[in-house]
Amino acid sequence: MSMAGELVVEKIENGTVIDHIPAGMGMKVLSILKVAAGSKIALLMNVTSKRLGSKDILKISEKQLDEKEVNRIALVAPNATLNIIKNGSVVEKSVVCLPHELHGVARCPNPKCITNSERIETRFAQEEKNKFRCYYCEMLFDTNELSL
Amino acid sequence: MLRNRDIISIRDLEKSDIELLLKRAEEMEKALASGKRLNLLNDKIIATVFFEPSTRTKMSFQSAIKRLGGQNLNFSSIESSSMKKGETLADTLRMIDGYADMIIIRHALEGSARYAAEICAHPVINAGDGGNQHPTQTLLDLFAIKRMKGRIKGLNVFLVGDLKHARTMRSLLYGLAMFNANITLISPQGLEMSRKIVDEARERFGANITERTTMDLSDADVAYICRIQKERFADPYEAEMAQRNFRITMDTLNGVKDDLILLHPLPKVDEIDPEIDSTKHAKYFEQAKLGVPMRMALIAEVMGV
Numbered sequence: 001m002s003m004a005g006e007l008v009v010e011k012i013e014n015g016t017v018i019d020h021i022p023a024g025m026g027m028k029v030l031s032i033l034k035v036a037a038g039s040k041i042a043l044l045m046n047v048t049s050k051r052l053g054s055k056d057i058l059k060i061s062e063k064q065l066d067e068k069e070v071n072r073i074a075l076v077a078p079n080a081t082l083n084i085i086k087n088g089s090v091v092e093k094s095v096v097c098l099p100h101e102l103h104g105v106a107r108c109p110n111p112k113c114i115t116n117s118e119r120i121e122t123r124f125a126q127e128e129k130n131k132f133r134c135y136y137c138e139m140l141f142d143t144n145e146l147s148l
Numbered sequence: 149m150l151r152n153r154d155i156i157s158i159r160d161l162e163k164s165d166i167e168l169l170l171k172r173a174e175e176m177e178k179a180l181a182s183g184k185r186l187n188l189l190n191d192k193i194i195a196t197v198f199f200e201p202s203t204r205t206k207m208s209f210q211s212a213i214k215r216l217g218g219q220n221l222n223f224s225s226i227e228s229s230s231m232k233k234g235e236t237l238a239d240t241l242r243m244i245d246g247y248a249d250m251i252i253i254r255h256a257l258e259g260s261a262r263y264a265a266e267i268c269a270h271p272v273i274n275a276g277d278g279g280n281q282h283p284t285q286t287l288l289d290l291f292a293i294k295r296m297k298g299r300i301k302g303l304n305v306f307l308v309g310d311l312k313h314a315r316t317m318r319s320l321l322y323g324l325a326m327f328n329a330n331i332t333l334i335s336p337q338g339l340e341m342s343r344k345i346v347d348e349a350r351e352r353f354g355a356n357i358t359e360r361t362t363m364d365l366s367d368a369d370v371a372y373i374c375r376i377q378k379e380r381f382a383d384p385y386e387a388e389m390a391q392r393n394f395r396i397t398m399d400t401l402n403g404v405k406d407d408l409i410l411l412h413p414l415p416k417v418d419e420i421d422p423e424i425d426s427t428k429h430a431k432y433f434e435q436a437k438l439g440v441p442m443r444m445a446l447i448a449e450v451m452g453v
Contacts, residue, residue, distance in 0.1 A: 112279070114263050138259070
């Protein structure tokens, strides 16, 4: 609590700050993360950014992202920055990027693909920049077509 | 070596694999013609698991199994399988894998054969997975061309019709490019072969590919026809016009090479005038017959017999 009863966003002691999320995508990023009940979460939307003009920022205390979560973030918020916070300091900073193979990250957009009917972990392999081929139905998709 | 391999997509095969199959298919055809009884499979059991209707593919696989001295397991219809009761495809396949030495599958969902290969310990052959792959059709098409023309390399092969939607044409383009045929693509505007597939064939095999929108078969050695998929058109009138302009009639054959052969994956509907059936150019029924020796060759090679 700050002066004049105004709420401010506290620094987090341990956890993750996801910065440079394209404005408006913060809620989407939050929805794809597994966040424990009772976690402290701050979502700042449409914050002024030198690089992006405006951006969203997500802060989650006591949270470390797993590989699949990072890959999912890369799909909806390419170039987002991950800051790992320990004891109040940034100990690691990285920009998310899509790996060459995506396992269990996105759904296949082809409604006739077997992965949309059976319980199968999806697999996509990158063939060229921003294009991924489904291992099962062999269709090629733009990254922005892959749904979570 | 094809022993114990899954045959899911034409992309899984090297040129040397296909050459081996072409040679073996020729031997099988000779054995069939001589009436010699083959017992290569020695009562091994092969399941033909067709979740979709099929006449030619299913029966030619079953014929191939029997001609090789094997036993065939199958269900008569999806209605009589446990999937009707809600069993997953995975569970159905695990069960069949326990009963048979090889599984031949056709399923409407794309990627189903690749998935089946992951589940089954025994080799899996894809007999068509939706609009994706149908590798044995491509193998028999290449065999038909080789068998009827003596070679594939350097032939002028024309692919005619709805090249956008026909899975047969995509795989065949890939196979023809691998064997250095000169390929001409003729399709109505808007139904051209995917740019990506054409570019891939050029880049990977240095294929010589020409594209046209008018029907002119004058310099073709082989014309491979497929139907216009009318159901893909929003406007039935446009579909009718596209089919009319791409119909093979006696007029189309004016001025073609004397030894031009016409192939078609069948079933044909109205893309070829029935009058053509009795000409020396019509080879599609002979082509369908070659499905048996080619499938015999594939089964024998995969089973290692």
